[in-house]
């Protein structure tokens with residue numbers, strides 16, 4: 001079972017190309033355990049999770065993403081850029097614009113290529129954010145929204161702006177993103193009963209009307225170097241709080257690098273950034289057999 005490890009701003013995933021079904025060596029039920037096993041840096045490869053690239057009957061291709069803890073997520077911005085680069089570079093995509101189905105909906109991607117026809121930047125139409133609590137999901141009035149809403153969690157007050165980019169995000173604004181113990185407050189917010197499906201936690205400092213700092217505690221993966229859906233959610237949240245102007249391209253500084261995010265006047269959020277290969281390899285058959293024995 002061959003894999004390709006890639007990263008988007010240091011948010012790294014192990015990709016499996018399942019477009020040629022003959023290669024599909026593992027039962028669908030095994031992938032959560034495969035993600036847990038491979039994401040471990042000691043007993044596995046080490047990553048923030050795994051990504052399956054599959055055929056789709058709704059779009060040109062399909063992406064499924066599993067977090068480090070084995071939970072399957074509905075969207076992954078950095079993962080989408082990695083998948084788009086992989087698909088174009090491996091000649092599955094024959095045009096620079098194509099669509100990718102996620103559990104959170106179908107997204108459009110466009111790859112920018114260099115003189116060697118290798119992908120340098122990927123532009124993703126991440127679609128429209130979902131603001132209603134019932135869509136995030138978040139406890140409370142399902143037709144209500146959470147903008148700068150005060151919540152006491154584990155004795156600490158947070159002013160949360162919450163939304164979904166296909167996956168749930170809770171954003172808290174601060175003066176300095178490094179002044180907050182993310183390793184402590186991240187799991188407290190992630191596991192809060194406020195969020196029936198847990199939540200990705202973003203800490204944001206808006207530096208100007210064109211840029212912001214953002215750190216993330218990811219649902220199912222903990223602190224990562226970057227979160228594409230989270231960067232999108234942060235720009236929407238900052239705009240809703242009137243810290244930013246709609247339709248302006250915003251530079252989001254993440255620990256792993258920068259993304260450019262724009263929430264346009266039609267309601268779509270656009271993300272532009274890079275994706276890179278790390279390595280290629282093969283999963284040992286004994287590891288696959290152990291997973292099959294454990295799961296099936």
Ligand SMILES: N[C@H](CCC[C@H](N)C(=O)O)C(=O)O
Nearest residue numbers: 073076077078167227228229
């Ligand atoms: N942990 C996320 C999925 C990965 C999202 C992130 N890596 C991105 O680039 O958007 C969740 O459970 O919703």
